[in-house]
Amino acid sequence: MKHARLTYRSSFGDYGCAVDFRDDFAEKCAFRNKLGKFEDAYEWKPVAKMGLPKENGTYYVTVHDTLGAMEDAVLRDEFHDGKFSLESVDYKVVAWMDILIPEPYKEEE
Secondary structure, eight states: OOOOOSEEEOTTSOEEEOSOOSSHHHHHHHHHHHHHHHHHHTSOEEHHHHOSOSSOEEEEEEEEETTSSSOOEEEEEEEETTEETTOSSSEEEEEEEEOOOOOOOOOOO
């Protein structure tokens, strides 16, 4: 799935709008929605508050060592059949975050 960019990067390093909108309100809505989806994807979801993921897949997780041998760590883990593979007596997943895995680059024609 190709994601259309709303911005372009200029030769000066700043960004401009790459899409023509019918008015300022439509432009603001498009940018707010795009930014909101980006922020949702990169936000921790505490298990106690939001539960576990709804879909099987790979996620970043914050793992708490219940024995206290190490500090909380961020790891990559697989979620299948309602549980994370790292979850055990010693390790408790306390939060998770989506991993956005991009599609391979394809040259534009």
